[in-house]
Amino acid sequence: MAVVAARNGHNVRIYARNMDTVISINENHRNDRYLTDFDLPESLVAVNSVLEAMEVRSYTSYRYSSHIIIIIILLENKTYKFRE
Secondary structure, three states: OHHHHHHOOOOEEEEOOOHHHHHHHHHHOOOOOOOOOOOOOOOEEEEOOHHHHHOOOOOOOOOOOHHHHHHHHHHHOOOOOOOO
């Protein structure tokens, strides 16, 4: 879905846990771990932060279960305060 959006003129950010994957996508426009022979559009940018991937987006798509996304966001968001 991200590739289709990027090919249709949208600037797309995707989240990747593995920093080597982020570097590979951003520098080589390939995912060296998966789809090694598939070129990715330059407008598709990988980031290593869920919060950064979601910044100023008009549309967000998740591949993970919602409870996992919530946990990742809570762990990354240093300003979040748990209710006592």
